[in-house]
Amino acid sequence: MKLSLKKTHIAEIIEHAKRDFPNEACGLLAGKGRKVSKVYRMSNTERGGMRYSMALKEQFDAARDMRSQNMEIVGIYHSHPNVRPYPSFRDIQRAMHPECSYVIVSLINGMPEVRSFRIIKGMVTEEEIDAG
Numbered sequence: 001m002k003l004s005l006k007k008t009h010i011a012e013i014i015e016h017a018k019r020d021f022p023n024e025a026c027g028l029l030a031g032k033g034r035k036v037s038k039v040y041r042m043s044n045t046e047r048g049g050m051r052y053s054m055a056l057k058e059q060f061d062a063a064r065d066m067r068s069q070n071m072e073i074v075g076i077y078h079s080h081p082n083v084r085p086y087p088s089f090r091d092i093q094r095a096m097h098p099e100c101s102y103v104i105v106s107l108i109n110g111m112p113e114v115r116s117f118r119i120i121k122g123m124v125t126e127e128e129i130d131a132g
């Protein structure tokens, strides 16, 4: 299954990652099925490390907004300021949503790279991003 993510959404995620550098940026991708139609930036409540937690109130607000627009969570994104875009051990341990895409944007070497994964019972599979 491909993740359908528009170029404008990819640009928004990269911009968010750059803005929150050197901390990790995180957020939600909402839409229908495998198609993303909206990016929700979340505040990372953790600082100074290779980790992220999304602000709870913002998650509730985003969930309410999604319901009102008949959307659901398609994916969860976060940035890797200094390492490659592959789920870390911690990312895999904390991946509780097999139905979600886990999108990671890496800023390593100043070359933004966005990749998407499914994480099911600790098994990581990369999925194609359809940026059409």
Ligand SMILES: [Zn+2]
Pocket: 078, 079, 080, 087, 088, 091, 104
């Ligand atoms: Zn990570």
